[in-house]
Amino acid sequence: MYKDTPIIFELATKSKASRYIRPLDVPKPDFSSWFGKAYRAEEPNIPDVDEISVVRHYTNLSNKNYHVEIGTYPLGSCTMKYNPKVNEDLAALSGFAATHPLQPDQTVQGNLELLYHLEQLLNDVTGMDAYTFQPAAGAQGELAGVLLIKAYHEDHGNTKRNVMIIPDAAHGTNPATAAMVGYKVREVKSNSKGMVDLAELEKALGDDVAGLMLTNPNTLGIYEENIEKITKMVHDAGGLCYYDGANINAILMHARPGDMGFDCVHMNVHKSFSTPHGGGGPGAGPVGCKAILEPYLPRPVVRKKEESYYLDYDRPKTYGKVRSFVGSFGVLVKTYAYILRNGAEGLHQAAEGAVANSTYLRERLKHAYRVPYDTPSMHEFVMTAEWQKEKYDCNTIDIVKRLIDFGFHPPTIYFPLIVPEAMMLEPTETETWRDLDQLANAFLKIAKEAETNPELLKNAPHDTPISRPDETRAAREPILAG
Numbered sequence: 231m232y233k234d235t236p237i238i239f240e241l242a243t244k245s246k247a248s249r250y251i252r253p254l255d256v257p258k259p260d261f262s263s264w265f266g267k268a269y270r271a272e273e274p275n276i277p278d279v280d281e282i283s284v285v286r287h288y289t290n291l292s293n294k295n296y297h298v299e300i301g302t303y304p305l306g307s308c309t310m311k312y313n314p315k316v317n318e319d320l321a322a323l324s325g326f327a328a329t330h331p332l333q334p335d336q337t338v339q340g341n342l343e344l345l346y347h348l349e350q351l352l353n354d355v356t357g358m359d360a361y362t363f364q365p366a367a368g369a370q371g372e373l374a375g376v377l378l379i380k381a382y383h384e385d386h387g388n389t390k391r392n393v394m395i396i397p398d399a400a401h402g403t404n405p406a407t408a409a410m411v412g413y414k415v416r417e418v419k420s421n422s423k424g425m426v427d428l429a430e431l432e433k434a435l436g437d438d439v440a441g442l443m444l445t446n447p448n449t450l451g452i453y454e455e456n457i458e459k460i461t462k463m464v465h466d467a468g469g470l471c472y473y474d475g476a477n478i479n480a481i482l483m484h485a486r487p488g489d490m491g492f493d494c495v496h497m498n499v500h501k502s503f504s505t506p507h508g509g510g511g512p513g514a515g516p517v518g519c520k521a522i523l524e525p526y527l528p529r530p531v532v533r534k535k536e537e538s539y540y541l542d543y544d545r546p547k548t549y550g551k552v553r554s555f556v557g558s559f560g561v562l563v564k565t566y567a568y569i570l571r572n573g574a575e576g577l578h579q580a581a582e583g584a585v586a587n588s589t590y591l592r593e594r595l596k597h598a599y600r601v602p603y604d605t606p607s608m609h610e611f612v613m614t615a616e617w618q619k620e621k622y623d624c625n626t627i628d629i630v631k632r633l634i635d636f637g638f639h640p641p642t643i644y645f646p647l648i649v650p651e652a653m654m655l656e657p658t659e660t661e662t663w664r665d666l667d668q669l670a671n672a673f674l675k676i677a678k679e680a681e682t683n684p685e686l687l688k689n690a691p692h693d694t695p696i697s698r699p700d701e702t703r704a705a706r707e708p709i710l711a712g
């Protein structure tokens with residue numbers, strides 16, 4: 231399956247390539263006077279490779295990668311779901327793709343109308359009053375949202391509020407964001423149900439609290455049953471409430487952060503809808519807020535006057551920008567296409583599908599692996615390899631490495647930190663029952679192998695070009711050639 235692939239420079243064969251690109255038979259033009267210093271004096275070092283070798287080279291490389299178009303990718307918290315191809319076709323239409331952010335508003339009325347309408351749709355979905363589309367990813371959305379809270383407090387003279395409360399089941403980007411904005415992080419422990427402990431929250435509240443960031447469903451996949459109580463407690467103490475809506479795919483069209491009492495929210499459109507993640511960017515992490523925070527939104531925002539749409543830069547209270555122009559426009563076109571194609575009913579069903587698939591997988595696996603919290607989970611769940619470690623010395627890493635031999639991408643592991651030997655699975659709503667069963671069968675077979683032949687797990691994977699790289703160095707200092 232895995233063939234050794236040379237680097238493209240090693241494939242250079244001048245003679246064949248020249249069949250397609252003939253040598254110049256006219257005098258070479260002299261552009262140096264046009265471009266001055268920027269003019270390249272030497273030919274670029276591009277390998278001459280014939281077409282079939284180029285196609286095979288990149289196809290082979292892509293076959294070495296694992297992606298959702300090969301199989302199930304149950305990476306919890308990352309929502310690796312299938313992105314319908316029609317999104318790509320629509321975003322590539324020249325009216326969208328061939329426009330420039332510096333064009334005058336009158337020449338891009340269709341694009342502005344799309345953003346204006348998308349803002350209304352997202353307001354409806356989340357119960358907010360306004361949106362910015364600038365952030366390029368979920369974590370940047372958090373930054374943009376928490377900056378709104380900061381700007382609000384500063385504008386209201388609340389200079390002493392310098393603490394952000396964050397439950398221990400929050401996504402790791404929440405405390406990182408709060409710290410980046412300059413807040414001290416005060417952690418609140420979860421109770422035995424895997425939810426915010428209200429007594430602990432009460433203790434954490436005070437007149438130094440700027441707000442609370444809540445990931446819901448949290449990183450255990452659990453929905454906070456006391457969510458309205460939580461937002462009320464924070465508001466009563468003078469703080470504002472931030473909803474990490476990256477996991478909103480679990481509750482779309484069933485519940486809205488705005489109705490639960492939250493003041494702002496970010497969404498990860500790759501998780502909630504169906505756009506490529508963008509490897510940390512450029513994706514999109516729109517941020518919605520209630521009217522009290524609207525004046526501080528980054529500029530520009532898209533507004534409508536009579537029948538025209540325009541970019542409004544005239545915003546005296548804005549805290550500035552988090553990114554250029556209105557954000558990743560192409561990604562937002564895909565978001566819009568997905569929402570319109572599904573409609574309210576389709577989004578409602580997608581959320582139910584995400585929860586049903588995850589619950590099915592959990593039920594099939596819960597007797598072979600331990601599920602640390604009994605509370606029903608939503609779109610993802612966490613199980614642990616504690617039994618396997620204790621009895622057979624097989625750790626989480628051994629189990630998921632063995633999963634690669636069965637043709638699956640491993641789930642997220644050792645996260646959330648509050649569960650030892652954690653495996654966090656999120657199958658998403660796009661997987662079929664057949665795919666889920668194959669994944670469950672592989673996990674069950676591995677649990678048996680841990681009992682009968684633990685060495686098989688310890689040396690896995692057996693069928694990849696590299697078996698167990700140094701995980702840190704492979705990420706920080708990858709060897710990309712040879």
Ligand SMILES: Cc1ncc(COP(=O)(O)O)c(C=O)c1O
Nearest residue numbers: 307308367368369401403445476
């Ligand atoms: C709950 C939660 N919050 C925030 C993020 C950060 O999003 P991003 O990776 O787009 O920066 C993620 C990532 O998937 C997430 O699952």
